[in-house]
Amino acid sequence: MKNDTILLVEDNPDDEELALIAFRLGHVPGEVVVAHDGVEALDYMFGTGLYKDRDMSDHPRMILLDLKLPKIGGLEVLQKLKMDKRTQSVPVIVLTSSSEVEDIINSYRFGANSYVRKQVEFEKFADTIKQLGNYWFSINETIPE
């Protein structure tokens, strides 16, 4: 059980690439798995569909979740993860462009562990990613095995 993957749920290829670059630039440890919509994200987490052979016990260290996603939206994904005992302890960081109050409120109501805005300026965005990696990998304690 490695517990060092990062699940990045992001449908925008530009954002995905920039995020990956930011991870690299920020020297964030762990493997980044990208899910391009809500269904994919849930499949990964619950070992269904595309990921039906995945070891379910291997939870990602953190999930970076965009809210606006095709098929199943980010908030619904969040809700399902947090309502399932198997996945509810996995930190979910909502990473979005949105500054809508509604989004922030709902995210926390459904159990998001953090709400982070994607900055338009790449430098700031890269810095945010770096800090997130640092925090969730180095500072934050997870439930012991």
Place this chain on the structure above:
Amino acid sequence: MTTNSSKHGSVRSLISLIDPYSRYLFGIALTFSIVLIGLITALHFSQQQAIQAAMSVSLNIPKTLAELNGRMRVEFVVSVLTAVCLISGVWYFLIYSLRKRAENLARAVESEEKYYQLLRLNPIPLGMVDLEGKVKFINDKFIKLFGYQLSDIPSLNEWFIVGYPDEVYRKWVKENWENDLSNALNNKTDIKPKVYTIARKDGVPLKVDVSGIIMEDSILVAFLDITDRMKAEEALRESEEKYRLFFEHAADGIFVTDHNGVLLDVNPSGCVLIGYPLADLRGKKLIDLLLPNAQEKMLYLFTRVLMGQTGPDVWKVISKNGNLIDVSLDMRALPDGRVLGIIRDISENLQAENQIHQAQQELTNLLKEADQSRMALLSMVEDHQMAEERISQLNTELEQRVQDRTSQLQASNAELEAFSYSVSHDLRAPLRAMDGYSNLLLSDYPDRLDDQGRHYLSRIQEASKRMGELIEDLLNLSRITRSEFIRRQVDLSQIAKEIAVTLRDQNRDRVVEFKIEPDLIVEGDSRLLKIVLENLMNNALKFTEKCKSALISVGKLSGGSEMVYFVKDNGIGFEMTYAGKLFAPFQRLHSVQDYPGTGIGLVIVQRIITRHGGRIWPEAEVGKGATFYFTLGGAK
């Protein structure tokens, strides 16, 4: 009376005594006188001689005669005769005048006697009192009327006591009498007649008209008994009154005509019935009130009435307004030749009959209609149900329309939400890509780019950053519109202080003084008001950038009916000509290079102020700073 008779008798006897001698003597005296006057004239003898002769004769007539001569004898005789004549003349004169007086007296006595006779037998009760109040005489009628004898009422005092037994009344009568008497005496008139109630001897009161004549030494009083007359008058008056009352208040019309049928009087009911005032009816002929074809019949009837035949009849009378009124008419002739008629409006009776007939008819109709009504009612119930259905349908429609409208509104809100959401999420990603890749190019390929290339990339970065800011502000603006409004008490001073602290932290390199008036307490949405102050104070700070020492004041204006708050700076200001542009989205008065910003801040401020029901306006001058005033609605 007795005294007068005796006086009368003695005078008469005296006259009869002297009468014969005086006539005789008168004859002789007259004869002698004529002869004597002739002789005296003829003989011219002196009076002296004659007197002397007469003197001698009277002393010794035979001797004297003998002594006298012829002429002397004659003179003597003449003298004697003259003396005789004189003496008899004087005598006669005495007797004559005495007789005249006796005759006059006798005549007076005779007339007085007749006078008393007249009084005594007078048909009017009379009494006579002297001025001392002694009753001198009462006549037979007086005695008969009152029953008192002269002995009962020797003086006025007794008369008053018995005639006016009531003391108060007596006093009043006495005063009246004395007053009238003194007036009559003073003015030499009669005592005017006055009616008194005088008690008869048996106590019966009589109405008596008392008048008097002042005589030489007495007052003759006449007592006219008007008791019966007054009773009759009273009775007549009462009867007249009764008649008048009846006439005036009878419900039926009553009229009186003369024997020609000319109306003399009509009672009020009659006037009302015919519709004319009394003045118009008087002098009108009865037949004038009838239709022409009925007039002859009336003339005939009237003749019959005058002959004593009566009986009610039904007529049509023309009223003043031209209507024909059905009346019953009953006339009868009065003894004086006039005709009394009683007229009664019977049109109502006829109407009533008609009405009863109609009512019966209506009842029949009603019964008929009842059935129809029952049918109608049933259909009405149906109608009612239909109406209710219609109302409920309308209500439903209305509700539907309200719902439609609401959902339209909701849809439009949702659309706005969705739009904002989409902008929020999707519009910024491309900007991030532009900035991100530009950044990566600059950092990863520095040696492959010359200065120009790097410049272009930095311009792309700047543009995307600015675009990001614009999007941010647009979203803020839409959020202001969409957000909930919570009104409560807000301490503007506190908010301003907090903002000042933040601004100072962010601009440590600048000298800025914030002057914030304490206790600016307002009603409003604190979150929105904070945005207002943030924007205004940010602007103030921004446009004082080039001042050595910036002064930013927040306060309120005193006076006026409305509370006016302001944020004031001593910055670069602006031309008031452009003030209107301040509140339009993306309008700017300064270049972005000099003073960065999107031009949306004041639009947001204005929208918030408007949501509070207030106004905002600037006051500025180039180089002398700007002041933004605002109100928040509501009175002071």
